[in-house]
Amino acid sequence: MLEEITDNLYMLTLPMPFRLMHVHAFVAVDSDGITLLDTGLNTPETFVRLEESLQGIGKTIGDIKRIFITHYHIDHCGMAGRLQNISGARIHMSKQSRPFILMRDGEEFLFVDRIRDFCLIHGLPEGAIEFISGLFLTFKKGGSSFTIDEFYLPEHRFMVGGKEMQVIPTPGHTHDHVSFYFPQEGILLSGDHVLPEITPNLSPNLFAPEFRPLRSYLDSLSLMGTLSVEKVYPAHGQPFSNLQGRIEAICDHHRIRKRLTHESVQRGAKTAFFVSQDIFGMDLPEFDQFLALNETYVHLIELVRDGLIREERSAGLISYRVAPSLPSNIPPP
Numbered sequence: 001m002l003e004e005i006t007d008n009l010y011m012l013t014l015p016m017p018f019r020l021m022h023v024h025a026f027v028a029v030d031s032d033g034i035t036l037l038d039t040g041l042n043t044p045e046t047f048v049r050l051e052e053s054l055q056g057i058g059k060t061i062g063d064i065k066r067i068f069i070t071h072y073h074i075d076h077c078g079m080a081g082r083l084q085n086i087s088g089a090r091i092h093m094s095k096q097s098r099p100f101i102l103m104r105d106g107e108e109f110l111f112v113d114r115i116r117d118f119c120l121i122h123g124l125p126e127g128a129i130e131f132i133s134g135l136f137l138t139f140k141k142g143g144s145s146f147t148i149d150e151f152y153l154p155e156h157r158f159m160v161g162g163k164e165m166q167v168i169p170t171p172g173h174t175h176d177h178v179s180f181y182f183p184q185e186g187i188l189l190s191g192d193h194v195l196p197e198i199t200p201n202l203s204p205n206l207f208a209p210e211f212r213p214l215r216s217y218l219d220s221l222s223l224m225g226t227l228s229v230e231k232v233y234p235a236h237g238q239p240f241s242n243l244q245g246r247i248e249a250i251c252d253h254h255r256i257r258k259r260l261t262h263e264s265v266q267r268g269a270k271t272a273f274f275v276s277q278d279i280f281g282m283d284l285p286e287f288d289q290f291l292a293l294n295e296t297y298v299h300l301i302e303l304v305r306d307g308l309i310r311e312e313r314s315a316g317l318i319s320y321r322v323a324p325s326l327p328s329n330i331p332p333p
Contacts, residue, residue: 001013001049001052001053001056002027002053002056002057005026005187005231005233006163006185006187007161007162008028008029008030008161008162008163009026009027009028009029009160009161009163009182009187010026010027010028010029010057011024011025011026011233011239012024012025012026012027012049012050012053014040014041014046014049014050015040015043015045015046015049016040016041016043016046016075017043022236023038023040023041023075023076023235023236024038024233024234024235024236025037025038025039025040025050026038026180026189026233027053027054027057028160028161028163029057029059029161030065030159030160030161030162031162032065033059033063033064033065033066034054034059034063034064034065034066035064035065035066035067035068035158035160035161036064036066036067036068036083036089037067037068037069037070037160037180037189038068038069038070038076038077038191038235039067039069039076039077039078039079039080039083040075040076040078040079041074041075041078041079041143042078042079042081042082042143042144043078046078046079047079047082050079061083061086061087062086062087063087064083064086064087064089065087065089065090066089066090066091066092067080067083067084067089067090067091067092068092068158068160068167068180069091069092069093069097070177070178070179070180070189070191070192070235071094071097071173071174071176071177071178071191071192072093072097072100072101072174072176073174073192074139074143075235076191076192076235077093077101077143077146078143078144079144080144080146081143081144081145081146082144084146084147085144090149090150091146091147091148091149091150092148092149092150092151092152093148093151093152093176094151094152094169094176094177094178095151095152095176096171096174096175096176096205096208097148097176098148098151099207100176101146101148111136112133112136112137114206114207115132115133115136115206116129116133117206118204118206119132119290119293120316121316121317121318122271122272122273122293122297122317122318123270123271123272123273123274123317124273124289124290124293125273125289127286128286128289128290131286131287132286132287132290135287152167152169152178154169155167160180160182163182163184163185164182164183164184165180165181165182166180166181166182166183167179167180167181168180168181168223168224168227169220170190170191170193170220170223170224171211171213171216171217171220172193172200172202172213172214172216172217172218172220172221173191173192173193173200173201173202173203173213173217174192174203174205175205175208175211175213175216177191177192177193177220178191179191179193179194179224181227181229183227183228185230186228186229186230186231187229187230187231187233188224188227188229188231188232188233188243189233190224190232190233190234190235191234191235192234192235192236193217193220193221193224194221194224194232194234194243194246194247194250195234195235195236195237196232196234196237196238196239196240196246197237198236198237199250199253199254201291201294201295202214202217202294202295202298203294203298204294204297204298204301212298212301212302212305213298214254214258214298214299214301214302215302215305217254218251218254221247221250221251224243224247225243225244225247227243229243232246254299257279257295257299258299258302258303260278260279261275261279261296261299261300261303262303262308262309264278264279265300265303265309265320265321265322266322268321269312269319269320269321269322270319270320271317271318271319271320272293272296272297272300272318272320273289273293273296275296275300275320276289276292276293276295276296277292279292279296280292280295280296300320303320304320307323308322308323309321309322309323310322310323
């Protein structure tokens with residue numbers, strides 16, 4: 001069940017009951033035990049898959065000494081607490097992860113309230129908001145409470161599986177996202193930052209409104225493009241080799257998306273939800289409506305920063321309209 005990447009480093013494909021159907025975690029065998037990079041969901045099937053896979057290399061759950069997590073989403077850290085309770089493993093995450101972990105473990109209604117407020121003010125229909133609120137409360141069941149023992153530091157390096165591993169901050173998909181880079185082997189574990197077939201949804205940090213997901217994401221891609229990478233192992237989809245080509249395709253995607261967002265507002269003032277309908281269509285399921293809203297919002301806030309559009313608040317809604325004295329060209333994203 002484990003696919004060997006290189007000596008003492010394996011890729012483990014774990015099931016999940018969502019659209020992508022799977023998430024990859026990674027197992028490194030160290031002299032004193034195991035380092036696990038991401039964990040998958042906290043479900044019986046995922047636990048059994050991990051347990052059986054470790055048995056295949058003569059290890060057990062109890063041998064897990066460290067857990068490195070890319071970001072706070074439940075399919076990446078859901079089983080962390082369960083594994084920590086069994087093995088006593090130390091858990092490493094970004095400092096930006098802490099508020100989300102604390103909220104999910106004890107203040108889930110505060111988190112859902114923030115999501116509701118964001119969706120309401122940007123025009124998402126009430127039915128979709130109720131669905132999304134219930135969904136996020138359900139997501140909590142796919143996780144297990146845990147303690148973050150250590151935060152990543154800038155340019156943090158570890159010995160993992162007998163190899164040097166660098167922790168690369170790659171915010172955008174989430175504020176706390178990191179990727180793991182093995183410079184000597186030219187291996188990049190990209191998490192959700194760079195995926196082979198789809199672009200990751202970019203989401204605002206509702207507890208840090210100064211965070212710019214799109215700007216941060218593009219800057220992170222630029223940084224990643226400077227690395228010497230032979231093979232990328234993403235969290236979803238198949239490993240791939242042409243990192244630079246994929247980065248260029250993703251940047252092109254966001255240039256087009258930003259232009260379409262601007263064109264929508266040029267046709268008339270509207271909320272972020274109505275802009276998202278211009279771009280993604282009107283027949284999306286509730287969860288996809290939420291993702292489309294996120295994706296549209298991160299482009300809108302960059303257009304506001306560029307001075308191309310302005311934000312207006314009225315009757316409990318935020319709408320966007322063309323700014324006066326428009327420049328002739330849209331700045332690149």
